[in-house]
Amino acid sequence: MNDHLNTDFETAPNNVPMVPAGRRPGIVKKLFSGLSAAKPDKSVFRIRLAAWIFLAVYGVIAARLIDFGLRLDPPQSVKHAAADAVAAARPDLLDRNGEILATDVKVMSVFAEPRRIIDKDEAVELLTAVLPGVDARDLRERLGSRKGFVWVKRAITPKQQLEVYRLGLPGVGFLAENKRVYPNGPIAAHVLGFASLDGIGISGLEKYIDGQGLAELHGAGFNLTPQNLKPITTSLDLKATYAVRDELAKGIAKFRAKAGAAAVLDVNTGEIVAMASLPDYDPNTPADALDPDHINRLSVGVYEMGSTFKAISVAMALDLGKVTLRSRIDARDSLRYGRFTIHDYHATHRMLSVPEVFTYSSNIGAARMALMAGVEAHKAFLRKMGQLSRLRTELPESAEPLVPRNWGELNTMTIAFGQGLNVAPLQAMMAVGALANGGFLVTPTFLKRSEEDGKSNAPRVIKPETSESMRYLMRLNAEIGTARIADIQGYFVGGKTGTADKIIHGHYAKDRVFTTFMAIMPSDKPKYLYLTLLDEPQGLPEDGGYHTAAHNAGLVTGKIIERTGPLLGLPPRPDTPVQPFPLLAKLGYGEANQPAKGGGGH
Amino acid sequence: MVRMLNIFAIVALITSAIYAYTIKYETIFHAETIVKLQHQIKGEQDKIGMLRAEWAHLTRPERVQALADRFLDLQTIALSQIVSTESLPGKAPRVDAIGRKLEALGFAEPANTLSNSSVVDPAASATPAR
Numbered sequence: 093m094n095d096h097l098n099t100d101f102e103t104a105p106n107n108v109p110m111v112p113a114g115r116r117p118g119i120v121k122k123l124f125s126g127l128s129a130a131k132p133d134k135s136v137f138r139i140r141l142a143a144w145i146f147l148a149v150y151g152v153i154a155a156r157l158i159d160f161g162l163r164l165d166p167p168q169s170v171k172h173a174a175a176d177a178v179a180a181a182r183p184d185l186l187d188r189n190g191e192i193l194a195t196d197v198k199v200m201s202v203f204a205e206p207r208r209i210i211d212k213d214e215a216v217e218l219l220t221a222v223l224p225g226v227d228a229r230d231l232r233e234r235l236g237s238r239k240g241f242v243w244v245k246r247a248i249t250p251k252q253q254l255e256v257y258r259l260g261l262p263g264v265g266f267l268a269e270n271k272r273v274y275p276n277g278p279i280a281a282h283v284l285g286f287a288s289l290d291g292i293g294i295s296g297l298e299k300y301i302d303g304q305g306l307a308e309l310h311g312a313g314f315n316l317t318p319q320n321l322k323p324i325t326t327s328l329d330l331k332a333t334y335a336v337r338d339e340l341a342k343g344i345a346k347f348r349a350k351a352g353a354a355a356v357l358d359v360n361t362g363e364i365v366a367m368a369s370l371p372d373y374d375p376n377t378p379a380d381a382l383d384p385d386h387i388n389r390l391s392v393g394v395y396e397m398g399s400t401f402k403a404i405s406v407a408m409a410l411d412l413g414k415v416t417l418r419s420r421i422d423a424r425d426s427l428r429y430g431r432f433t434i435h436d437y438h439a440t441h442r443m444l445s446v447p448e449v450f451t452y453s454s455n456i457g458a459a460r461m462a463l464m465a466g467v468e469a470h471k472a473f474l475r476k477m478g479q480l481s482r483l484r485t486e487l488p489e490s491a492e493p494l495v496p497r498n499w500g501e502l503n504t505m506t507i508a509f510g511q512g513l514n515v516a517p518l519q520a521m522m523a524v525g526a527l528a529n530g531g532f533l534v535t536p537t538f539l540k541r542s543e544e545d546g547k548s549n550a551p552r553v554i555k556p557e558t559s560e561s562m563r564y565l566m567r568l569n570a571e572i573g574t575a576r577i578a579d580i581q582g583y584f585v586g587g588k589t590g591t592a593d594k595i596i597h598g599h600y601a602k603d604r605v606f607t608t609f610m611a612i613m614p615s616d617k618p619k620y621l622y623l624t625l626l627d628e629p630q631g632l633p634e635d636g637g638y639h640t641a642a643h644n645a646g647l648v649t650g651k652i653i654e655r656t657g658p659l660l661g662l663p664p665r666p667d668t669p670v671q672p673f674p675l676l677a678k679l680g681y682g683e684a685n686q687p688a689k690g691g692g693g694h
Numbered sequence: 695m696v697r698m699l700n701i702f703a704i705v706a707l708i709t710s711a712i713y714a715y716t717i718k719y720e721t722i723f724h725a726e727t728i729v730k731l732q733h734q735i736k737g738e739q740d741k742i743g744m745l746r747a748e749w750a751h752l753t754r755p756e757r758v759q760a761l762a763d764r765f766l767d768l769q770t771i772a773l774s775q776i777v778s779t780e781s782l783p784g785k786a787p788r789v790d791a792i793g794r795k796l797e798a799l800g801f802a803e804p805a806n807t808l809s810n811s812s813v814v815d816p817a818a819s820a821t822p823a824r
Contacts, residue, residue: 192750198740268740275750334755582773654773664773666781 180291181270183301183321185284187330188365188540194284194298194375196270200253202244206235208263215261219244222255246289247271272298274375280333282388283326283367283487283538286375295381297326297538300486325540327363332356335655337368340624343648344370347629347639353389353517354652356660357621359525359612361546362534364518365620365660389625390521392489394514398590398641400524400608401510402458403562406450407527408473409461411558417446417681421457429502434459434509437591437640438574450565451573453589455509462508463501470504476553477523478533479515486538491516510590511600517608521623524588524610526553527562528618560675564684567615567672571687574642578611578650582664583657584672586618587611587649589641594628604628607641609649616672619662624649 185194202223209215212235220228223245234242246269248256253266272287285296293299293306301324340354355367369389373380380386387393409415420443427434438452449457462470474480482492494514496503506512518536526533532550566586570579575587590608593600607629611622629644631637657664668687671677676684751757762768 192746195743195747195750197744197747273747273751275747276754277756279754279756331755334759338759580773655770658771658773658776663776663778666778 181321182272182287182291182293182298182306184323185297186323186325187280187328187333188325188363189329190325191330192275193280193326193328193330194272194274197273198268199247199271200250200266201246201269202248202253202256203265203267204235204242204244205240205263205265206237206242207240209235210262212236215264218259218261219256219264222259223248223252276330276334277376278372278374279330279337280326280328280367281372281375281381282369282390283328283364284375285487286378286381288378294378295489296487297324299488303488327358327361327365327538327540328367329365329660332366332656332659333368335659336366336652337370337372339648339651339655340368340370343624343626343644343651347626347632347644349626349629349644351385351389351627352625352648353393354622354624354648355390355518355521356652356656357521357525357536357623359529359534359618359621360543361541362522362525362536362550363541363546364536364538366656388487388489389627390518390623391483391485391487391516392491394491394494394516395606395608395625396511396514396592396595397517397520397608398510398592398606399453399455399458400520400588400590400610401513402450402453402508402590403527403566403588403610404474404477404479404523405458405462405508406446406565407554407558407562408465408470410446410561411554412465412469412473414464415446415461417561417564417676417684419446420444421446421449421454421460423449423454423456423460427456427459427505429505432502434505447565447568450588451569453574458508459505462504467499467501467504470507471499474507474513476533476551477526478535479513479519479523483516483519483522483536485518485536493519510592517623517625520608521610521621524612525621527559528566528586528612528621529559530556531559557675557679560673563612563615563618564673564676564681566612568684570611570615574640575609575611575646577642577646578609578653580613580650580653580657580664582666583653583662584614584616584665584668585611585650585653586613586615587646589646591640605639607639607645609641609645611649611653613653613657613662614665614669616669620660622649622653624652 181196182194184192184196187193202219204215206212212232216228216232216235220226220231226245231244244264245252256264256266270291271289272291274281274284274286281296283296285294285298285300287293287298293302306321336354336356340352343349344352351370353367353369356365357363358365367390369387371386373383373386375381410417415421423436423444424441426436434455436452436454436456438454440448440452440454444452444454444457446457446461448454449461465473471480480493480495482490484490493516496507496512503512522533522536525536531552531554532547533553534546534550537546563586566575566588567584568586569575570585570587574589575585578587579585588610590610592606592608593602594604594606595601596604606625606627608623608625612618613620613622624645626641626645626648629639631639631643635643671685673681673684
């Protein structure tokens with residue numbers, strides 16, 4: 093077999109005709125010789141030429157690439173441009189019972205691509221005819237720009253969309269966007285804040301949630317939809333918030349006050365359950381929010397809290413052991429300090445017991461108690477109670493308290509009864525909440541939280557006995573003192589009034605007052621702290637023209653308690669609790685557990 | 695034999711090709727259905743969001759109170775109207791009101807029954823009351 097194959101192989105070439113083969117080697121040889129040999133100067137030139145041509149071509153390509161890279165061209169595709177322009181999705185804001193406070197709805201927006209519009213003037217004319225809110229000149233200007241993408245109008249109605257669609261303009265289209273809506277209007281507006289048209293939080297909780305990483309997620313290009321964002325549950329109760337705002341509005345109208353605010357704080361968790369500050373605004377029309385008259389008076393405004401501050405002074409004196417509930421304070425005469433004299437509004441001209449100092453709201457008594465503690469101890473105590481530094485909550489808007497620069501004895505005396513130190517009302521609420529809840533300074537929050545979370549990092553600022561004494565004093569004040577007007581049957585309310593003369597041109601004006609009222613309920617086991625403040629309420633003839641806090645802020649607080657108590661899950665109790673202050677009874681103040689009577693007209 | 699195998703192979707090839715194409719087109723069809731349904735779901739979700747917002751807007755306390763003040767003859771609840779369950783009166787003993795009424799009318803005993811009816815049942819005693 094092998095032999096046979098070999099022979100075949102050898103014979104085959106012989107059979108092939110050899111005629112062309114005889115000439116081919118000659119041509120090839122000639123060609124190759126032309127390439128390889130001779131004329132070196134000419135070949136170098138050719139190689140160089142080729143190299144230059146290639147270099148030029150690559151240079152053009154590179155230059156073009158750099159050109160593309162450097163030119164700040166708006167993105168060509170609409171989809172890409174729209175992703176940057178469309179309002180981002182935001183999580184829903186719910187009240188503590190799951191009612192919606194803020195949510196996103198899908199709306200259509202009209203956009204245009206100026207480069208693709210053929211007749212811009214005609215487009216402007218047609219678009220402004222169907223979209224009444226669009227300014228023709230402004231639109232013409234925007235369409236004339238070299239941008240690839242401009243909004244014509246955000247958030248149009250389905251009817252308008254159909255009309256624009258029927259125009260059949262090239263280069264005009266629609267995009268679905270998220271629009272932030274606040275179905276409850278101005279209720280809780282100050283807490284919610286608002287978001288811009290582009291879905292960026294501008295104030296309130298809206299800004300806070302942006303700061304919690306939402307803005308970063310959007311920036312990183314995550315496609316967030318309302319469905320995959322977890323709703324945020326606030327501490328507010330929608331119905332209670334409405335009731336508070338409603339009663340406050342009625343109170344402001346009745347007493348012809350300039351402004352007012354009210355809040356309900358859960359003293360154990362630190363949650364703000366309801367709050368209102370009037371005048372307010374509708375977050376659906378955010379331009380109104382910029383009016384300086386529409387600020388949140390509870391956290392942005394700082395005020396002299398007046399006599400409500402006496403609660404803090406008395407608590408300090410009790411907690412430091414300077415006085416006991418049985419101590420007597422000299423209020424026989426006005427207190428002189430240099431050229432200043434401190435008077436009492438309800439002057440008694442006798443020795444007062446500590447409870448009497450509280451129920452008569454004695455300036456002299458409070459000043460003397462603060463002096464017993466001394467300037468440094470007073471300062472330290474107020475600092476511990478968070479009254480000298482800015483209170484930070486979730487709301488980005490907050491104000492620094494106005495603390496006197498040179499704090500002397502006179503300052504301590506006046507601050508003891510609430511003059512000379514301006515704090516945010518929310519801050520004062522935090523302190524009074526600590527006096528009521530057993531002594532824990534719980535930072536207020538606008539987000540839902542449990543009692544454990546609230547108290548976990550809350551420092552103890554006063555002893556439990558002091559807290560119970562304060563509850564007793566506040567209850568006593570509601571039984572026989574200045575807070576009787578808010579003693580709503582069944583809620584065992586305790587309270588403290590505060591009337592501060594307003595400073596007009598550097599002097600305290602007698603006729604313009606700032607009244608506050610704080611109430612705790614129920615006093616034996618406090619759950620809620622109520623605060624109402626009214627700016628320049630007028631006295632009513634049926635009250636004898638008095639404009640002190642008991643007549644206005646106290647009345648409003650009483651109405652609010654009456655209305656919100658059942659809403660907030662506290663049914664009225666048919667009878668007063670037996671032994672409401674067990675610690676005091678143990679310390680030998682058995683009379684604290686007996687309901688007080690009388691008290692005259694103070 | 696070989697020819698048979700060839701024919702069989704061709705038939706198998708064609709069927710498998712047809713099967714593969716069917717699967718492919720079905721997949722495309724299903725994928726399109728999924729996309730369509732996803733769009734529909736998204737649309738529905740948007741609508742739900744819209745309706746939730748609308749519901750919240752329509753049931754906002756401000757509006758409800760205004761409507762209640764206008765159309766309902768109701769008063770604001772007073773705290774005295776809230777009582778605990780313990781203070782409610784206990785359940786009254788069960789009273790057979792109809793039976794008592796019958797008794798009062800003198801129908802307690804089957805009166806004037808037919809002599810042949812040996813069985814006295816409540817139905818029979820109730821008939822005269824009609």
